[in-house]
Amino acid sequence: MKTLLILFTTLILLSGCATHQSPTGRNQVLLFSSQELEQMGTSSFAQIKKQEKISQDAATNRYVDCVASRITAVLPNSGLPWDVVVFESEQVNAFALPGGHIGVYTGLLHVAENEHQLATVIGHEVAHVLAKHSNEQVSRAQLSGIGMQIADAALGAGGISNKELYMAALGLGAQVGFILPYGRKQESEADIMGVELMARAGFDPSQSIALWQNMAKHGGEQGPELLSTHPSHGHRIDDLAQMQQQVMPLYQASKPAAENSCQFTK
Template sequence: MKLNWVVAALLSFAVAGCVSKSPTGRSQVLTFTNAQMSQMGAESFAQIKKQQKISNDKAKTAYVNCIADRITDVLGTQQPWEVVLFESEQVNAFALPGGYIGVYTGLLEVAENQHQLATVMGHEVAHVLAQHGNEQVSRAQLTGIGMQVADAALGASGVDNKDLYMAGLGLGAQVGIMLPFGRAQESEADVMGLELMAKAGFDPKESIALWQNMAKAGGAQGPELLSTHPSHGTRIEDLQAMQQQVMPLYAQAQKQSLASCNIARNN
């Protein structure tokens, strides 16, 4: 009993030392360093590139890179981002710590223009900025499964461990293990992503059309990207409510000379 109390007390002190605030003011417990998260991101991205077919469509790849460049440019950092278009019917995309973005060609069939695709990419980059992956693997560590995740973060090479922390980074659909982002995290990424796309010169109004399209895609369950997200109606209502605050950001961006990312839909 006394030993259990001591362990619990030590754990409480450890957690207290790891509590921080997210960009929107939400409390987070983050037990991994930025370097560890970047390592997870790099290893996960390398693994996905080995497992998934990379698209050789130059026009679509340039289109995706153009949108990614405009979004990451507004971050104001020197962090280079690697962007890969994967040939797959999945209606999905992701971003990883360390500067990695993956987009699946299936998403291009649902995101009908550059503004709609920027909605998804801004949302995924926002997950990284808000350290949601760190939050997930930290939670896993503190609830038991995380010892395996921690070993992976420190360089262990077991496949099961890698799958666990890949899932923690939001890649559950790829590895079959779910540590899904919660609704608070998804809503936070919606807010931050909408601001990112507006600052990058993409029309925030198109975010509503995008999620309406997503709600129709893939039948009753919708595409992989929606598997753990808030309901379609809730998300659309929230996006509508945010339009007034982000439209000035879009108007300001329109005054700049920004590259067009249009692509012929037949490509």
């Protein structure tokens, strides 16, 4: 019981002392410093580059780098360098990691039909970094680890033999790792921030709707939203449609400055 009390007290103190607000006002528990997350991001990116095939196609690399550079140029502390790598893979995916790292899979370029749609995805992924979603996920994993110890102690004290069943019921069978799937609230937050980023960078925010329509066609049947960590395509499209009036003026103001088109030419 003493061990259980210590673990429970630790869990309460950690979650209480590390509460922050996200850019949209949502409460977050962040247990790690920016420096620690940057080290994790840099280490993870180095590992991914060893595991995945890096594209050597010059035109593809120029195109992706052009879009990413315009997005990162409008970020706070935009003077910081970002490492952009294109991976040769049919995955329809992209990601951004703390420490200034962006990865884009060539499969995404078959669904994102133009520079504006690619900017939708890159802006969304960079927004995850700005909103400290990786810190939030790793912190949650850390707290889950403590929670699992609490459950172990409690179940042991109660004499329950089938711990696995109860651990599953408690939702503590979580995968612990650096790149964790984001939740629906985080995804929606990244949508809001990402569409603003792309508009400020001179990309047409109306194309964000077209991008997710393309994603819906590519993804086929999707289960109920409550059974997914991501918003449904329909919900996501509706939210982006409602934001158009807010972000279109940003796009109109930034268009004259966005002279470097990122057209994909071989």
